[in-house]
Amino acid sequence: MATNPDSVRILVPVGMLGAGFPPETVARGLALGADVIAVDGGSTDSGPYYLGAGTAKTARAAVARDMRLLLRAAATAGIPLIVGSCGTSGTDAGVDWVAGITREILAAEGLDLRLARIYSSQQAAELDLDRIRPLPPAGELDRVTLESCANIVGMMGHEPIAEALTAGADVVLAGRATDTAVAAAYPLLKGMPAGPVWHAAKIVECGGQCTTNPRAGGVLATVDATGFTIEPLDPANACTPTSVAAHMLYETVNPFTMREPAGTIEVGEAVYRALDERRVRVEGSRFEPAAQHTIKLEGARITGYETMSFTAIRDPHILGQIDTWAALLRKMISEWVSGTIGLGEGDYTFDIRRYGYDAILGELDPAAGPPREVGVMLLVRAADQETATAVAKVANPLMLHLPTPDMDYLPSLAFATSPAETERGAVYEFVLNHVVEVPSPTSLFRICLEDNR
Structure with a gap:
């Protein structure tokens, strides 16, 4: 034995x-x-x-x-x-x-x-909602959310x-x-x-x-x-x-x-x-x-499709008032998209991340003073790839030549890639932070x- x-x-x-x-x-x-x-x-x-x-x-x-x-x-x-x-x-x-x-x-x-x-891997239809409970900070799980997952695994x-x-x-x-x-x-x-x-x-x-x-x-x-x-x-x-x-x-x-x-x-x-x-x-x-x-469940679902553009700024005048420039860029993108392709706020979302300035920590960044150079990433998300790319294309001239309100000339910024728009495909989010008995x-x-x- x-x-x-x-x-x-x-x-x-x-x-x-x-x-x-x-x-x-x-x-x-x-x-x-x-x-x-x-x-x-x-x-x-x-x-x-x-x-x-x-x-x-x-x-x-x-x-x-x-x-x-x-x-x-x-x-x-x-x-x-x-x-x-x-x-x-x-x-x-x-x-x-x-x-x-x-x-x-x-x-x-x-x-x-x-x-x-x-x-x-788990099938949503085979999971008993009555035996699933959330882990903080998640809320109660409903059948629609569970079935929206592209993949679910049990740990x-x-x-x-x-x-x-x-x-x-x-x-x-x-x-x-x-x-x-x-x-x-x-x-x-x-x-x-x-x-x-x-x-x-x-x-x-x-x-x-x-x-x-x-x-x-x-x-x-x-x-x-x-x-x-x-x-x-x-x-x-x-x-x-x-x-x-x-x-x-x-x-x-x-x-x-x-x-x-x-x-x-x-x-x-x-x-x-x-x-x-x-x-x-x-x-x-x-x-x-x-x-x-209990077994922890992990699940992810598609939240849309994303297109990215990335430009770089070295103009010291813009960098001296980068917050003003970024606010203007946000405003102009919304106005141009509405005026050119007729899309409203509910049709797409976008995010502007300023690498070299505050892209990592945001308002928590302790750095003071203007940066030497900043890379600006535009991430556009929509229900389909064509719409996300269309919005990014509308934003293209703004990311290349947008001046600050007090500038009397058009600056030239630097796109990192050609074409400037990169289609990232489907974008996912975690939606399960739950355990099942x-x-x-x-x-x-x-x-x-x-x-x-």
Whole structure:
């Protein structure tokens, strides 16, 4: 009868699949006895487009490069490889995209690894509104909003991944998953205590970000009965109590707690201790199971179609009164669009962003005095691409020659591209920040174990 190990070593090579990592760091992780390789494959950090369109942020060649190294490592060491949130947003199309890359590599390399796909896309018609509740600051969800989503995914915890491993998978390609679940699944399956496992998973979710040199590669976390130890895979890199503890501040509302589908990580009493100049030991972490298992839903819908123009201003007279110029540009665009193509305020929207002046912080920008040069981005949004582009074209002469009210000549500004108008296509917005109560941790997800041996 098999017994659970005394410890489990989790190798996390990089914060996101496709970002690249030094191959020698993975080799060192194997030499240190890694039991599993876990890596996140996605994020919502880059906005709703990737979920709405169901496409990946990362380049295929970059994902293939990382996967080739990791598949070789997993086969060499005889340990599982787990990838979460495949294809950036974790849609079914994203899982299939990474699975296609993986199959090509397995065949080319002659690797005998069994593949499992876990799908997390959800159909609006199959979701029970009565079991869905909002997360702040979202409001109550209605059926119209739910059905307007181009794509919906459920964010799985560790349970579907553990089920795929138990079924015999060597490589698990999961749809949308919590970053922590990807690293937590294997040690939990092997009987490690939930408190240290979940805390360690949170610390290693972004690879080397918990080290003093995040660009030097990933980390290895060793979880045991009383806590976990974490060290960088690069011998020249280091973890410190501060660098490790600081990662609990990353993307969390409360640095002492974090909710997972199955419960809450509690680290308020955790103690961080340096074992030497490179390694940190953490003890005292707890995990409180939830009374009701919930799955977070993410959904994005099309809000219109967008066309962009970008011009640059270096005229010191205009830059000395850039607010006046921008207000005039807004006024003139509205008047010209109304007078030339007959569109009113309800037919389109536009935004003017002044890069080099206040495009990032807006009114919060502490800079004072006129800028040296400013890039002006015009973003026009309408119900269809033709209308958005028509508005941008009407604005073209204004963005090229608009003077301030006190100028007696026409300035010449500089378009960044020719043509000046760039059609950006469909624009998406996130509309779901909700959780759904589920009868079991795996009920929303579909596991497909491939018989490719």
